[in-house]
Amino acid sequence: MDAAVMAPPRKRTLPKPLPDGFILVDAEKKKWRLGKIIGQGGFGLIYLASQDVSRPVSSDADFVIKVEYHENGPLFSELKFYQRAAKPESMQKWKRGKKLDFLGIPTYWGSGLAEYKDLRYRFMAMDRLGSDLQKVCEGNGGRLKKTTVLQLGQRLVDVLEYIHENEYVHADIKAANLMLGYRDPEQVYLADYGLSYRYCPDGVHKEYKENPKKGHNGTIEYTSLDAHKGVAPSRRGDLQILGICLLHWLCGSLPWDNVLKNPNQVQEAKIRLMDNLPGSVQQLSASGASTDELTEFLIYVRTLDYEDKPDYQLLKKLLACDVTRGLDFSAPESQQGSATKEPFKREKTLQ
Numbered sequence: 001m002d003a004a005v006m007a008p009p010r011k012r013t014l015p016k017p018l019p020d021g022f023i024l025v026d027a028e029k030k031k032w033r034l035g036k037i038i039g040q041g042g043f044g045l046i047y048l049a050s051q052d053v054s055r056p057v058s059s060d061a062d063f064v065i066k067v068e069y070h071e072n073g074p075l076f077s078e079l080k081f082y083q084r085a086a087k088p089e090s091m092q093k094w095k096r097g098k099k100l101d102f103l104g105i106p107t108y109w110g111s112g113l114a115e116y117k118d119l120r121y122r123f124m125a126m127d128r129l130g131s132d133l134q135k136v137c138e139g140n141g142g143r144l145k146k147t148t149v150l151q152l153g154q155r156l157v158d159v160l161e162y163i164h165e166n167e168y169v170h171a172d173i174k175a176a177n178l179m180l181g182y183r184d185p186e187q188v189y190l191a192d193y194g195l196s197y198r199y200c201p202d203g204v205h206k207e208y209k210e211n212p213k214k215g216h217n218g219t220i221e222y223t224s225l226d227a228h229k230g231v232a233p234s235r236r237g238d239l240q241i242l243g244i245c246l247l248h249w250l251c252g253s254l255p256w257d258n259v260l261k262n263p264n265q266v267q268e269a270k271i272r273l274m275d276n277l278p279g280s281v282q283q284l285s286a287s288g289a290s291t292d293e294l295t296e297f298l299i300y301v302r303t304l305d306y307e308d309k310p311d312y313q314l315l316k317k318l319l320a321c322d323v324t325r326g327l328d329f330s331a332p333e334s335q336q337g338s339a340t341k342e343p344f345k346r347e348k349t350l351q
Contacts, residue, residue: 015045015069018116023053024065024123026110032065032125033057041192044068044075049125062182063109064128070113070120074194079124081193082108085166094162104159104189106179129179129189137175140331142252146289148328149250150321152178152188153297156242157319159190161312164235167200168193171233173241174219175249186326197233206232208306216263221254225274226306228267236304239315243298244270246319250291251284274302289332293319 017037024032035048035057049065050057068075088107095103109125133152137144144152156173163170172195181187195218199206211230218227222244224237231237248254256269273280278295296318304310 013069014040014043015067015121016117016119017045018047018067018114018121021056022116024049024112024114026112026123026125028110030110032063032110032123034065035059035061038064041066041074041194043072048128062128063125065123065125067114067121067123070122072122075122075124077196078193079111079122080198081163081168081196082124083111084198085163085168090166091162094165098158100158102155102187103162104155104187105162106189106191128182129191130182130185131180132176133178133180133188134175136180136329137249140329143332144249145328145330145332146250147321147323149246150293150319151323151327152249153242153246153294153319154316155188156190157239157312157315160235160238160242161310163196164238164310167198167203168196169199169233169235169238171195171197171227171238171241172218173238173245174222175245185329188327195233199232199234205307206234216267220260220263220266221248221256225267225270228263228270231306234306235310236301236306236308239301239304239310240274240298243294243301246294246297247281247284247291250289250294255284274298277302293321 018034020034020036022034024034026032030051031053032049032051033053033056035050036059037045037047039046044066047065047067048057048059048061049063050061051063066075086105086108091103091105091107095101106129107127109127111122111124114121114123160170170190170193172192173190177190177192179189179191181189208231214230216228217223217230218241222241224233224240226232226234226237226240244254255273256266259265259269277299281291281295281298284291297315300315300318301310
């Protein structure tokens with residue numbers, strides 16, 4: 001085909017949609033039929049999909065396919081993570097070894113390249129997931145019940161242990177990247193590995209190196225102190241991000257919410273929070289819910305050096321709670337019917 005005809009499209013654009021019923025063939029020669037578009041990411045479209053190519057894809061299909069232009073980066077990064085670290089058989093083996101009923105990583109089913117009308121596409125087939133935790137939080141006035149926060153923390157420590165053992169870190173944990181199961185909304189998956197990073201290729205950990213030009217990477221509210229300094233993501237960074245997310249879900253806000261447009265001020269506020277533990281977190285206590293477990297969690301994370309392997313079992317113990325039933329996403333009592341939650345002291349008063 002003439003190279004001029006196949007000129008790459010502009011990178012930062014959503015791909016032109018493929019027709020309904022289009023058949024894709026993945027690298028293992030499995031066929032997939034596309035249904036309707038149900039979402040879009042930064043540079044890609046998400047279609048319902050089915051392995052039964054003989055009939056239209058139903059609205060309750062169990063698979064989705066992400067499609068991006070071939071030249072775009074995020075799906076390529078995500079694909080590399082899934083191919084190296086998240087094959088269904090390796091996750092099953094891990095779950096058996098760790099005696100886990102569930103591991104919240106979406107299942108990867110295949111990928112490949114396609115062409116349509118002289119444009120080149122990359123695609124990846126995944127389990128279909130439901131709504132995201134961000135929408136749940138917003139529906140609850142920004143907060144989750146303490147037991148739910150602790151349960152989520154434990155499940156996410158399991159996910160992080162698995163991906164860390166497979167040489168990757170996620171680097172962008174947040175409610176918008178946590179998806180509820182499509183069939184079972186009490187299961188929660190850590191999705192979107194577009195920023196995932198191979199911190200330890202072939203067992204050799206990346207060196208600690210500050211780079212101001214790469215400072216403040218990730219999502220500014222939650223990103224780690226290492227990321228603020230432009231240091232490549234690491235295991236301790238993932239755990240620090242998780243700790244800050246848990247605080248946000250428990251308390252409904254963070255001390256640096258009013259300075260988010262200034263990354264340096266956010267960084268300074270996070271340094272103060274970590275330097276002044278336990279007091280800095282204890283004073284954030286949401287009405288009726290203490291932050292003691294999250295304080296202990298962050299104190300442990302503070303002890304980790306850049307290349308340290310965390311003690312994941314200890315972290316799960318620090319987040320232990322008495323509840324054995326499934327996740328309860330209803331609003332905390334103080335949120336139900338009234339806005340009695342006291343706003344905690346803002347950044348300016350956090351010394």
